[in-house]
Amino acid sequence: MSDTAGSRSDAVVDQLLLEAELDDDGQLRPALLQLRALGDVTPEPSAGVAALLQRAQAVQAGTPCDAVPSAAVPAPVDELAARRRAKRRVALTALSVAVSLSAGGAVAAASDQGFRDSFNNLHRTVTSFVTGTAPAAPAGNQSEEPAAPVPSVPAVPATVPTAPATAPQPGQPAEAAPSDVPAAPAKGTGESDAPGRQLEVPGAKDLPTAVPEDLTNGVGQQPQVPVPGPSDLHLPETLPAVPLR
Amino acid sequence: MLDTLAQEETDIFDDAAGTDPAVLFGAAYRSFAGPVQGYLKARGVDDPEAVTQDVFMAFYPKIDGLTGGLQGAKSLIFSIAHARMVDHYRRLERRPQLTPYDPQHDARTTPSAEDHAVELTGGAADMLAGLSEEHQEVLALRVVADLSIEQVAAIMGKSTGAIKQLQRRALQNLKAQTLSRNQANHE
Numbered sequence: 001m002s003d004t005a006g007s008r009s010d011a012v013v014d015q016l017l018l019e020a021e022l023d024d025d026g027q028l029r030p031a032l033l034q035l036r037a038l039g040d041v042t043p044e045p046s047a048g049v050a051a052l053l054q055r056a057q058a059v060q061a062g063t064p065c066d067a068v069p070s071a072a073v074p075a076p077v078d079e080l081a082a083r084r085r086a087k088r089r090v091a092l093t094a095l096s097v098a099v100s101l102s103a104g105g106a107v108a109a110a111s112d113q114g115f116r117d118s119f120n121n122l123h124r125t126v127t128s129f130v131t132g133t134a135p136a137a138p139a140g141n142q143s144e145e146p147a148a149p150v151p152s153v154p155a156v157p158a159t160v161p162t163a164p165a166t167a168p169q170p171g172q173p174a175e176a177a178p179s180d181v182p183a184a185p186a187k188g189t190g191e192s193d194a195p196g197r198q199l200e201v202p203g204a205k206d207l208p209t210a211v212p213e214d215l216t217n218g219v220g221q222q223p224q225v226p227v228p229g230p231s232d233l234h235l236p237e238t239l240p241a242v243p244l245r
Numbered sequence: 246m247l248d249t250l251a252q253e254e255t256d257i258f259d260d261a262a263g264t265d266p267a268v269l270f271g272a273a274y275r276s277f278a279g280p281v282q283g284y285l286k287a288r289g290v291d292d293p294e295a296v297t298q299d300v301f302m303a304f305y306p307k308i309d310g311l312t313g314g315l316q317g318a319k320s321l322i323f324s325i326a327h328a329r330m331v332d333h334y335r336r337l338e339r340r341p342q343l344t345p346y347d348p349q350h351d352a353r354t355t356p357s358a359e360d361h362a363v364e365l366t367g368g369a370a371d372m373l374a375g376l377s378e379e380h381q382e383v384l385a386l387r388v389v390a391d392l393s394i395e396q397v398a399a400i401m402g403k404s405t406g407a408i409k410q411l412q413r414r415a416l417q418n419l420k421a422q423t424l425s426r427n428q429a430n431h432e
Contacts, residue, residue: 012388012391013388016387016388016412016416017416019394019409019412019413020412020413020416020417021413022413022416022417022420027420027423027424027427028416028419028420028423031372031419031420031423032388032419034372035287035372035373035384035385035388035389036283036388036389036391037283038282038283038284038286038287038389039279039280039281039282039283039284039389039390039391040279040283041279041282041283042275042278042279042282043278043279043282043293043294043297043298044294045274045278045298046295046298048298048302049274049298049301049302052267052270052271052274052305053267053270053271053274055265055267056265056267056268056270056271056272057271059265059267059268060268060271078306
């Protein structure tokens with residue numbers, strides 16, 4: 001056996017030296033033979049390999065396969081693929097959980113009136129803080145504003161005071177607002193922006209138009225506030241109270 | 246040993262259709278387990294015996310789609326072994342190099358005569374140590390694994406011309422290295 005193996009090794013080494021066109025000077029050849037001898041030892045099979053070999057012997061000997069319990073043959077597992085699958089599954093699960101959580105949270109927040117109100121309050125507080133007003137001022141703004149601008153309107157035309165008296169009704173201010181030029185921004189920005197803008201330009205002439213917008217936006221309590229407003233037509237003297245803001 | 250078994254294994258693989266994969270597996274193991282272990286040993290893989298078993302366990306599920314007879318199986322097995330070897334070296338690169346002090350590895354001692362003698366006779370595994378990676382790989386696949394130039398080219402992902410060139414340079418380097426080593430041993 002060693003003879004045939006040796007002759008085959010010789011043949012392989014000879015062929016290699018021939019291909020490389022190297023003359024054999026007695027140095028390289030023994031080294032290559034020694035290197036090749038590394039592959040002569042067949043390792044002892046491990047448990048899994050031994051089970052597979054045993055099965056092979058049983059099949060070759062004609063014994064039915066059932067003689068060797070197939071359970072003895074461990075199912076070879078592709079660990080790398082399994083690990084990749086598991087990693088992908090974890091990522092997918094995390095992604096779907098995050099998406100469903102954020103969707104649920106968004107729906108809950110959108111459907112909750114209290115949340116929207118608190119958000120508006122927060123926005124208002126931040127706006128007032130940024131513009132340098134005391135945080136309590138915005139709350140007072142809405143109640144005072146109807147009183148402040150209403151007198152400013154009658155100050156210019158004499159017949160107007162009747163108009164603010166009817167303004168608190170929901171129908172008329174809506175019609176009057178489009179006719180006024182500055183009404184458009186008040187519409188688009190909604191209630192949250194209205195106080196901020198009014199704070200920035202307290203004495204501007206567009207204030208009266210902004211105020212009816214707010215009044216119509218108020219749910220029902222605010223229309224009652226301006227009603228006494230027109231009756232107190234002497235309030236123009238209280239205008240200096242506005243800069244207190 | 247290879248010659249006596251070779252014909253039998255070739256026959257098994259030639260009429261592989263309908264044969265139990267376990268039979269093909271047995272034939273492949275008998276033929277190539279030794280060369281695979283030798284290849285891994287020559288490439289300096291830790292625990293070549295265990296990695297050889299791993300290679301064959303990874304080969305078993307692929308027997309069904311195998312084509313090319315015994316040579317095809319050989320190519321596939323050594324491709325797997327090559328991949329395991331590459332894995333080994335990548336793992337080595339990632340591992341931090343920890344070298345606790347070991348008096349046995351302290352080079353500041355006079356080498357013993359026994360070690361010297363063992364090195365003279367049993368240094369086959371370290372024979373390729375001084376060569377470059379590619380030269381080591383070509384020689385291990387050509388000499389130990391006994392693969393053809395085409396098979397080596399397929400495994401290493403190069404052209405046959407490049408493999409021939411690599412092989413010639415590897416042999417020249419090995420020759421120079423062996424010469425210098427022999428001279429050092431004689432001194």
